[in-house]
Amino acid sequence: MKLLVIGRGGREHALAWKLACSSRAEKVFVGPGNAGTIGGPGGKIIPAKLDPLDFQACVAFCKAESIGLVVVGPEDPLAAGIVDALESEKIRVFGPSKAAAQLEASKVFSKSLMREALVPTADFQVCDHPQIARTYIDSQIEPLVIKADGLAAGKGVIVCDNAEQARRAVDRIMVREEFGKGVGRQVVIERRLQGQELSVLALVSGRCVMRLEAAQDHKAAFDGDKGPNTGGMGAYSPAPIATPEILEKIDEEVFIPTIHAMKRRKSPYKGCLYAGMMLCPQGPKVLEFNCRLGDPETQPVLMRLKTDLLDLLEAVVDERLEEFADKVAWDPRPAICVVLAAQGYPGSYQKGTPIHGLEAASKLPDVQVFHAGTARNARDEVVTDGGRVLGVTAMGDTIELARKNAYEAIKLIKFTGMQFRADIGSKALATPRSN
Ligand code: AMP
Ligand code: GLY
Numbered sequence: 001m002k003l004l005v006i007g008r009g010g011r012e013h014a015l016a017w018k019l020a021c022s023s024r025a026e027k028v029f030v031g032p033g034n035a036g037t038i039g040g041p042g043g044k045i046i047p048a049k050l051d052p053l054d055f056q057a058c059v060a061f062c063k064a065e066s067i068g069l070v071v072v073g074p075e076d077p078l079a080a081g082i083v084d085a086l087e088s089e090k091i092r093v094f095g096p097s098k099a100a101a102q103l104e105a106s107k108v109f110s111k112s113l114m115r116e117a118l119v120p121t122a123d124f125q126v127c128d129h130p131q132i133a134r135t136y137i138d139s140q141i142e143p144l145v146i147k148a149d150g151l152a153a154g155k156g157v158i159v160c161d162n163a164e165q166a167r168r169a170v171d172r173i174m175v176r177e178e179f180g181k182g183v184g185r186q187v188v189i190e191r192r193l194q195g196q197e198l199s200v201l202a203l204v205s206g207r208c209v210m211r212l213e214a215a216q217d218h219k220a221a222f223d224g225d226k227g228p229n230t231g232g233m234g235a236y237s238p239a240p241i242a243t244p245e246i247l248e249k250i251d252e253e254v255f256i257p258t259i260h261a262m263k264r265r266k267s268p269y270k271g272c273l274y275a276g277m278m279l280c281p282q283g284p285k286v287l288e289f290n291c292r293l294g295d296p297e298t299q300p301v302l303m304r305l306k307t308d309l310l311d312l313l314e315a316v317v318d319e320r321l322e323e324f325a326d327k328v329a330w331d332p333r334p335a336i337c338v339v340l341a342a343q344g345y346p347g348s349y350q351k352g353t354p355i356h357g358l359e360a361a362s363k364l365p366d367v368q369v370f371h372a373g374t375a376r377n378a379r380d381e382v383v384t385d386g387g388r389v390l391g392v393t394a395m396g397d398t399i400e401l402a403r404k405n406a407y408e409a410i411k412l413i414k415f416t417g418m419q420f421r422a423d424i425g426s427k428a429l430a431t432p433r434s435n
Contacts, residue, residue, distance in 0.1 A: 002026055003025055004028075004031060005031070009386075010372035034372065072292070073293070100268065105151050120286065144191065146189055159192060199235070203313075205317075233424070246279065274291070274294050299391045307324070349387050366395045368394075392409050
C-alpha cells in the first residue's frame with residue numbers, strides 16, 4: 001500500500017519512519033516533509049511537494065499515486081476540514097472530521113463540552129468582550145490562565161501569576177490580537193491548576209477507545225520548567241507517574257464521556273484524541289484536548305510501539321479497532337526525546353543555519369534523530385528551518401540509560417545557536433515506578 005503523511009514536523013517524521021517499518025507499506029510519501037523525510041526503512045520514505053491546506057492538490061496527489069491511506073499530522077489542516085475533503089473523494093484518511101476537530105480548534109467548544117459531559121477540568125468562564133474579561137478577572141482571587149478561543153500555533157495560552165498579568169493577557173489576545181485576528185474574539189479564563197502534566201493519547205474509532213502508552217512532555221523552554229511555554233522541548237514514555245489507577249480514571253472520566261458527548265452532538269470522533277492532563281491533588285483534570293498525536297510525545301511513543309502502526313491506523317479508519325484490544329505490544333524499555341531548538345525559540349529565530357554531525361548521531365545504537373524544522377539549502381546541506389529543529393530520540397534499559405543515549409547523541413550534533421533542555425527525563429527519575 002502507498003501511504004501519505006501530511007505535515008512537516010518531528011511527529012510526521014516519526015510517523016513516516018514507523019509506517020515505513022510495516023511490511024505492507026510500499027511507499028510512504030510525506031507532504032511537504034522536511035530534510036529527514038527521505039529514504040528511511042527500506043528507502044520507502046519519499047518527500048511530496050504538498051501544502052497541507054491545499055486540499056484540492058492533496059486529493060489530486062492521492063488519486064495520481066493511488067494512495068491507500070492518508071495520515072494527517074498537524075491540527076491546522078484537520079481544523080480546516082482535510083478529512084472531510086478527502087473522504088468526499090473516497091480517499092481513506094486517519095484523523096477527525098472538521099466538526100470533531102473543534103475539540104482542539106475551539107477552547108470554548110471543548111470547555112463547554114467538558115462541562116456538559118462532567119469531564120474534570122479547571123473552573124472557567126467564557127468572555128466575548130475585553131471589559132467583561134477584566135471585570136471577571138477582578139472578581140477572582142486565585143491565579144488564572146487566559147486562553148484564546150482559536151488555534152494560535154500553541155501560543156494562545158497565557159499562564160498568569162496575578163491579576164495584572166491576566167489583564168495584560170486579555171489585552172494581548174483580544175485587543176491587540178497578537179495571536180491572530182478572530183482567534184481571540186472569545187477567551188476562556190480558567191483557574192490555574194497545580195501538579196504534574198501528563199499526555200495521554202488514545203486511538204478512537206466508533207465505540208472503541210484505545211489508550212497508547214502515556215508520555216510526559218516538557219512545555220517550558222528552559223531547565224527546571226522555567227521560561228516561556230513552547231510546543232514541547234522533550235518527552236519520555238512511559239511516564240512512571242501514570243499509575244494504572246490514574247489511567248483507568250482518565251479512561252472513565254475523560255475519554256469515554258467525551259466520545260459519547262461528541263456522538264450526541266452528531267460529530268463522532270475518529271482518529272487520535274490527545275488529553276493534556278494535570279495530575280492535581282484532587283485527581284486528574286483536563287488542561288486541553290488535541291485532535292492529533294502530540295509533538296514531541298509521538299517520537300518516544302512510536303519508538304516503543306512493536307505492533308504494526310499501519311495495521312492499527314487502518315483499524316481506526318475501518319472502525320474495527322476492537323480487534324486490537326489487549327493486543328498492542330510495547331517495548332518495555334523507556335524512550336526519551338530531547339528537542340534541539342534554534343536560538344530564540346519560542347520567540348523569533350534564524351533559519352538556514354547548517355547542521356553538522358547528523359550522520360554520526362543516527363548511527364548510534366537505539367537512537368533515532370527525527371527531523372522537525374530542517375530543510376536542504378542550494379548546496380544540499382541540511383540547515384535549520386524552524387524553531388524546533390531536531391528530536392533526538394533514544395531508548396535504553398532504564399530511563400537513565402535512555403537519557404544517557406540521547407544526550408550522548410546530542411554531543412555529536414552541532415549548529416550555531418543550538419539550545420536544548422538538559423533535564424528531560426529528570427522528573428521520571430524522581431518518581432518511583434509503580435507498574
Ligand atoms: P493548553 O493549550 O490549553 O494545553 O495550554 C498549554 C499549556 O498551558 C499546558 O500544557 C499547561 O502547561 C498550561 N496550562 C493550560 N491550562 C492551564 C491551567 N488551567 N493551569 C495551569 N496550567 C495550564
Ligand atoms: N506536545 C504538545 C502538543 O503536541 O500539543
